[in-house]
Amino acid sequence: MDVKRFVASRLRRSASSFEYALRLGLCAVGAYSFAHLVLGHTTPTFAAVSALITLQFSNERRLPRAVQVAGGCTAGVILGGVLATALGRGAWQALVIVVVTVTVARILGGGPLFATQLAIQSLLVSMAPVSFDGVLATSVDSAVGGASALIAVALVPERDTRRPGRAVLRLTAALAKMLDGASQALLEGSPQKAWSALLEGRETQQLIENAARVVEQAGESAVFSPLRWSRRGYVSSLEEGVRHVDFALRGSRIFCRRLVFALEHRALDTAGRLELASLLDGLSGASIALGHELVRDSRTLRAEADGAGALAEIAAALDPEHFADCTVEGQSLVLLLRPIVADLLAAAGENRAAVLAALPALPRTDR
Structure with missing residues (x-):
């Protein structure tokens, strides 16, 4: 020693x-x-x-x-x-x-x-x-x-006021890493890499719990400490952000699990894989931008980013009809991406009406 x-x-x-x-x-x-x-x-x-x-x-x-x-x-x-x-x-x-x-x-x-x-x-x-x-x-x-x-x-509140922001950034970075892994799996047609992305997603539970705990403590301090009253709105937005990013992570795990099946059975053609990989790349970058937007009040973590705008563009592309040349499996993966993007838009502060407006309407079948 x-x-x-x-x-x-x-x-x-x-x-x-x-x-x-x-x-x-x-x-x-x-x-x-x-x-x-x-x-x-x-x-x-x-x-x-x-x-x-x-x-x-x-x-x-x-x-x-x-x-x-x-x-x-x-x-x-x-x-x-x-x-x-x-x-x-x-x-x-x-x-x-x-x-x-x-x-x-x-x-x-x-x-x-x-x-x-x-x-x-x-x-x-x-x-x-x-x-x-x-x-x-x-x-x-x-x-x-x-x-x-x-x-x-x-x-005498917690001295390090950057802890909540750092916890949120680690959470959105973990989401982006999982999406990057799924994108690489699509590009290479590798079910093993899709499985690795799924395993990485399953290991994010501790990050989720830590972020929720740290932000909850910051919210408690903002309520009871006069020195933190000015941060109540900021901490409240972080709490909502963590909750919806948690939903997005859970949805991404479902997406990766389905992706493993699709790649193992070669249910996606090359064009469909490339198009989905491009969407995932954009979603990964938007996740990082969203994390920086959520902690925008932090002087050391400030970033110029437009996560909500990038998410809105991705949402507009999630129309299964635009993937008509893709297989049914590819269209089902597009459908699984929609709730993930919806959760991230909600984390960015968009209300339900705005989220529904950003997503293309799905066709209805008459019975």
């Missing part, structure tokens, strides 16, 4: 956590100082403890989780103090208190996080020799600590 590299990686990890560690310390000391200097409590240890537990050592702070933890800390102190006052203190009393607090948490509908914090705080209080008045003061301290942590979560 390279010692220098190991030490350097640890130092980088420590440096990246310094800002959050400083926030933890300031929040805990601030809660303790407020309870001590303003409320006059002698040793408001639970104020600092509650603040630290609520914030936790994680860069992915979520306000609902922080509310659950803060509520669990305060409720645990109150419930543990009341039960300890009634039952006394000892091993079996502590066991009863933990069982009761967890049961109460489940009855209240709290999640595992809420139940865990309720049990921890009630156990700590039940083991300390505190009077009933002391329990009330301790519960106030816990509420002060939880409130200070919630204020920190709301007022």
